[in-house]
Amino acid sequence: MRYLTAGESHGKQLTTIIEGIPSHLPLLREQINESLIRRQGGYGRGKRMQIEKDLVEITSGVRHGYTLGSPITLVVSNDDFKHWTDIMGEDPLPEDTQKIRRTVTKPRPGHADLNGGMKYGHRDMRNVLERSSARETAARVGAGAVAKVLLKELGIEVTGYVREIAGIVSDVDENLTLQQRREISEASPVRTFDEKAAEKMMHAIDEAKKEGDSIGGVTEVYVEGMPPGIGSYVQYDRKLDAKIAGSVMSINAYKGVEFGIGFEAARRNGSEVHDEILWSEERGYYRRTNRLGGFEGGMTTGMPIVVKGVMKPIPTLYKPLQSVDIETKEPFNASIERSDSCAVPAASVVMEHIVAFELAKAITDEFPADYFPRLKRAVDDYRKEVREF
Ligand SMILES: Cc1cc2nc3c(=O)[nH]c(=O)nc-3n(C[C@H](O)[C@H](O)[C@H](O)COP(=O)(O)O)c2cc1C
Numbered sequence: 576m577r578y579l580t581a582g583e584s585h586g587k588q589l590t591t592i593i594e595g596i597p598s599h600l601p602l603l604r605e606q607i608n609e610s611l612i613r614r615q616g617g618y619g620r621g622k623r624m625q626i627e628k629d630l631v632e633i634t635s636g637v638r639h640g641y642t643l644g645s646p647i648t649l650v651v652s653n654d655d656f657k658h659w660t661d662i663m664g665e666d667p668l669p670e671d672t673q674k675i676r677r678t679v680t681k682p683r684p685g686h687a688d689l690n691g692g693m694k695y696g697h698r699d700m701r702n703v704l705e706r707s708s709a710r711e712t713a714a715r716v717g718a719g720a721v722a723k724v725l726l727k728e729l730g731i732e733v734t735g736y737v738r739e740i741a742g743i744v745s746d747v748d749e750n751l752t753l754q755q756r757r758e759i760s761e762a763s764p765v766r767t768f769d770e771k772a773a774e775k776m777m778h779a780i781d782e783a784k785k786e787g788d789s790i791g792g793v794t795e796v797y798v799e800g801m802p803p804g805i806g807s808y809v810q811y812d813r814k815l816d817a818k819i820a821g822s823v824m825s826i827n828a829y830k831g832v833e834f835g836i837g838f839e840a841a842r843r844n845g846s847e848v849h850d851e852i853l854w855s856e857e858r859g860y861y862r863r864t865n866r867l868g869g870f871e872g873g874m875t876t877g878m879p880i881v882v883k884g885v886m887k888p889i890p891t892l893y894k895p896l897q898s899v900d901i902e903t904k905e906p907f908n909a910s911i912e913r914s915d916s917c918a919v920p921a922a923s924v925v926m927e928h929i930v931a932f933e934l935a936k937a938i939t940d941e942f943p944a945d946y947f948p949r950l951k952r953a954v955d956d957y958r959k960e961v962r963e964f
């Protein structure tokens with residue numbers, strides 16, 4: 576399985592092409608829309624999200640509610656495009672262009688503007704920001720939503736939520752089931768558990784906004800139902816935890832990844848890190864604890880996968896941060912742009928879908944099948960086999 580996305584933030588549309596989804600998987604447009612709508616929400620988003628109403632059009636690969644096994648194309652229109660037709664059109668510019676050019680020459684620290692401009696020779700850095708914008712995560716969530724449908728049919732569920740914003744931590748009772756995690760976090764405007772922490776987070780977002788600043792945080796994804804042994808220890812590039820980590824790091828503004836207790840492992844003895852192995856007639860092999868977050872040797876253990884990602888504060892600030900105009904080489908203080916002040920709640924939805932895609936890819940790599948019922952039989956047989964090990 577693989578996918579590509581295309582589209583500029585203020586261009587006509589976002590397009591996702593997904594390859595490798597087996598045929599005969601039941602798939603409805605509404606299942607993708609549900610994910611897209613969730614991504615748009617969350618406290619702290621800016622005015623753009625009031626303009627967009629992300630709804631998908633499936634233009635290939637699905638017929639009468641089932642996948643065909645051929646590439647699936649998803650299209651999400653940018654409603655904002657109608658305000659940008661003169662700036663974003665594909666036709667050559669007319670002679671007298673001064674009025675509509677409005678080139679971006681002031682790079683924002685923390686965004687892709689300057690490096691992208693130098694690399695691609697774009698002296699109008701709009702050509703960079705249009706594609707580096709996290710608008711693209713809508714296209715990625717579309718791919719992840721399809722992956723989630725496949726996983727669910729195989730008894731694997733994935734959910735994402737917020738653990739921390741601006742240093743305010745929301746604890747999660749580790750005994751909560753996936754369903755409980757999903758219900759509680761969905762009900763919270765900051766997509767988290769502890770109501771007191773949620774209040775403080777919202778206050779922090781309001782304060783940041785007032786001060787023209789931005790804040791980051793930590794999101795967590797929790798997965799139930801992955802069979803053990805998915806991924807591999809035999810070659811570095813087959814380790815599934817490494818693939819997930821790379822994928823999470825590819826989300827805009829993500830700066831780090833942890834599995835289970837993560838960096839805390841550096842501060843504990845081995846006896847307080849490793850998860851003891853138990854067996855019962857009822858459950859087969861299982862672990863007393865899940866501090867390693869569901870991975871050993873690059874493979875799933877069969878315990879829930881618990882992975883965290885850290886999102887830096889958003890780079891576009893109203894508060895001045897020094898930069899240099901590339902035309903005049905003069906210093907300037909931050910250009911005022913419309914922006915989110917905190918997108919951590921939305922990013923938790925993005926991360927959920929990014930992880931889901933990696934998992935679906937790992938499953939289809941492990942059990943190659945072009946026909947979904949054959950894939951399901953292979954996974955069921957494998958579950959039985961490892962249960963009897
Ligand atoms: C859901 C989401 C929304 C974002 N919204 C904004 C925004 O409104 N303004 C902004 O400057 N950056 C925003 N970002 C972050 C930038 O896209 C990101 O910092 C930029 O692409 C540079 O990439 P890097 O931070 O990974 O180095 C957002 C990120 C995510 C995941």
Ligand SMILES: C=C(O[C@@H]1CC(C(=O)O)=C[C@@H](OP(=O)(O)O)[C@H]1O)C(=O)O
Pocket residue numbers: 584621623624627707708709710711712713827913914915
């Ligand atoms: C459009 C989305 O997020 C955008 C991500 C983003 C950025 O620089 O990453 C900048 C903002 O866009 P604009 O410049 O149009 O206000 C966000 O709204 C979205 O999530 O759908």
